[in-house]
Amino acid sequence: MKPAPFDYIRPDTVSNVCALLADNFDARIIAGGQTLIPMLAMRLARPTLLIDVARIAELRRIEIDGDHLVIGAATRQAEAEASPDIARYVPLLHAALPWIGHAPTRSRGTVGGSIANADPSAEIPLVAVTLRAEIILREGEDEFIVPAEDFFIGAMVTAAAPEACLTAVRLPVWNGAVGVGFQEISARRSDFAFASAAAQLSLDPEGRISRIVLGVGGVEDRPVAIDLGEVAGEVLDRRRLSDAVASGIEALHAETDLHASAAYRKRAALDLAVKAVVQAHSNASAALETRR
Amino acid sequence: MKVELNVNDRMVEIDVEPRKTLLDALRDDLRLTGTHTGCEHGVCGACTVLVDGAPVRACLMLAVQSDGHEITTIEGLAPAPGELSVLQDAFCETHGMQCGYCTPGMILTAHALLQKNVTPSREEIVDAISGNICRCTGYGQIVEAIEFAAERLARANEPRAAAAE
Ligand code: FES
Numbered sequence: 001m002k003p004a005p006f007d008y009i010r011p012d013t014v015s016n017v018c019a020l021l022a023d024n025f026d027a028r029i030i031a032g033g034q035t036l037i038p039m040l041a042m043r044l045a046r047p048t049l050l051i052d053v054a055r056i057a058e059l060r061r062i063e064i065d066g067d068h069l070v071i072g073a074a075t076r077q078a079e080a081e082a083s084p085d086i087a088r089y090v091p092l093l094h095a096a097l098p099w100i101g102h103a104p105t106r107s108r109g110t111v112g113g114s115i116a117n118a119d120p121s122a123e124i125p126l127v128a129v130t131l132r133a134e135i136i137l138r139e140g141e142d143e144f145i146v147p148a149e150d151f152f153i154g155a156m157v158t159a160a161a162p163e164a165c166l167t168a169v170r171l172p173v174w175n176g177a178v179g180v181g182f183q184e185i186s187a188r189r190s191d192f193a194f195a196s197a198a199a200q201l202s203l204d205p206e207g208r209i210s211r212i213v214l215g216v217g218g219v220e221d222r223p224v225a226i227d228l229g230e231v232a233g234e235v236l237d238r239r240r241l242s243d244a245v246a247s248g249i250e251a252l253h254a255e256t257d258l259h260a261s262a263a264y265r266k267r268a269a270l271d272l273a274v275k276a277v278v279q280a281h282s283n284a285s286a287a288l289e290t291r292r
Numbered sequence: 293m294k295v296e297l298n299v300n301d302r303m304v305e306i307d308v309e310p311r312k313t314l315l316d317a318l319r320d321d322l323r324l325t326g327t328h329t330g331c332e333h334g335v336c337g338a339c340t341v342l343v344d345g346a347p348v349r350a351c352l353m354l355a356v357q358s359d360g361h362e363i364t365t366i367e368g369l370a371p372a373p374g375e376l377s378v379l380q381d382a383f384c385e386t387h388g389m390q391c392g393y394c395t396p397g398m399i400l401t402a403h404a405l406l407q408k409n410v411t412p413s414r415e416e417i418v419d420a421i422s423g424n425i426c427r428c429t430g431y432g433q434i435v436e437a438i439e440f441a442a443e444r445l446a447r448a449n450e451p452r453a454a455a456a457e
């Protein structure tokens with residue numbers, strides 16, 4: 001399995017990347033290459049030019065911007081995993097990162113690469129949709145901000161134009177007693193998830209849920225957010241939670257494939273989603289305790 | 293394309309096609325065939341090498357991407373010709389290999405783990421090697437080898453009397 005020939009170039013600015021993309025219809029961006037290189041090897045992708053963005057300094061950053069944390073697209077997953085800022089400000093991403101591939105793929109794979117690749121069962125896209133993150137794209141000298149829920153269109157299909165370069169993701173930072181939960185199931189450790197769930201919630205000083213978000217991956221052809229507004233404003237009631245999650249998942253359109261049936265994916269997603277919320281709730285309760 | 297990289301503490305320059313993987317460059321251009329070719333698409337872990345100290349699948353990295361990086365292969369682990377590292381030795385002693393196909397990748401992955409965690413738990417060891425497939429051993433003796441090496445390395449700095457206990 002050897003890739004078909006291509007040219008390779010390593011520009012040092014995003015502007016140069018955009019210029020190259022505009023001039024070369026068959027060009028592809030490579031960052032970590034942990035998905036693209038197997039696709040090249042199997043000749044499922046045959047670009048004529050690879051544009052390596054991995055060393056562009058402006059794409060490698062983790063910084064606070066107001067009430068968001070901005071992560072540069074070429075930031076490695078292993079760097080993100082070790083980042084104290086991500087652990088502190090976007091704990092849901094911190095919880096999801098160890099689930100991505102294996103340590104040897106995380107040492108090359110990037111945060112932006114995973115988003116641009118848009119695998120329906122991928123962890124970072126799930127976190128982005130769950131938290132209502134914003135995806136930042138550059139086209140020529142223009143910058144576009146796309147909400148994560150509009151960015152993912154289908155399996156490996158995104159709202160990014162072929163000449164766009166994904167430059168960063170902006171994740172909202174929550175304050176107060178915040179807890180997160182992340183759950184997934186796959187055939188082997190770190191394989192593609194059959195179903196996954198991410199939850200984040202915050203509690204008010206009386207222990208009532210003040211904010212709650214939930215997302216599931218691997219069920220539809222893209223990660224989806226599930227509205228749990230009806231359990232907010234009160235203390236956690238397991239029964240109401242299960243009903244709310246069940247009706248949200250019932251409405252999803254699951255696909256049957258080689259790996260799992262549609263019915264299995266929904267059943268697994270329901271179970272994982274409830275577990276993720278309960279896990280988030282117990283973490284938030286512990287956070288509330290330490291604040292007292 | 294010309295690529296300059298540091299392989300096992302030696303600067304080398306190779307001239308490769310952009311489509312050549314680091315794995316093929318190591319094996320074909322540098323004749324370092326200790327790095328094994330398994331699946332060639334990132335599934336088996338047989339090709340694992342260290343890039344700047346971190347385990348990486350050499351079949352999932354283009355040689356041109358490795359320009360300027362430090363690569364460690366299985367050939368770079370032994371302290372001197374004819375010798376074995378503590379970890380390599382542990383694999384021999386606990387029978388951590390049978391056919392040996394997965395072994396270089398296993399050892400480099402385990403080496404990277406022991407560099408950052410000197411007292412790994414069984415779970416941490418299993419998690420670290422979870423991306424490396426072995427078709428022979430059933431993994432039991434591999435985990436044992438890594439535990440054994442960790443213990444020996446931890447004791448290496450103790451005074452002799454304690455180490456001999
Ligand atoms: S040969 Fe690289 S992972 Fe199998």
Ligand code: FES
Pocket residue numbers: 388389390391392393394395425426427428429
């Ligand atoms: S010893 Fe044969 S594959 Fe591991």
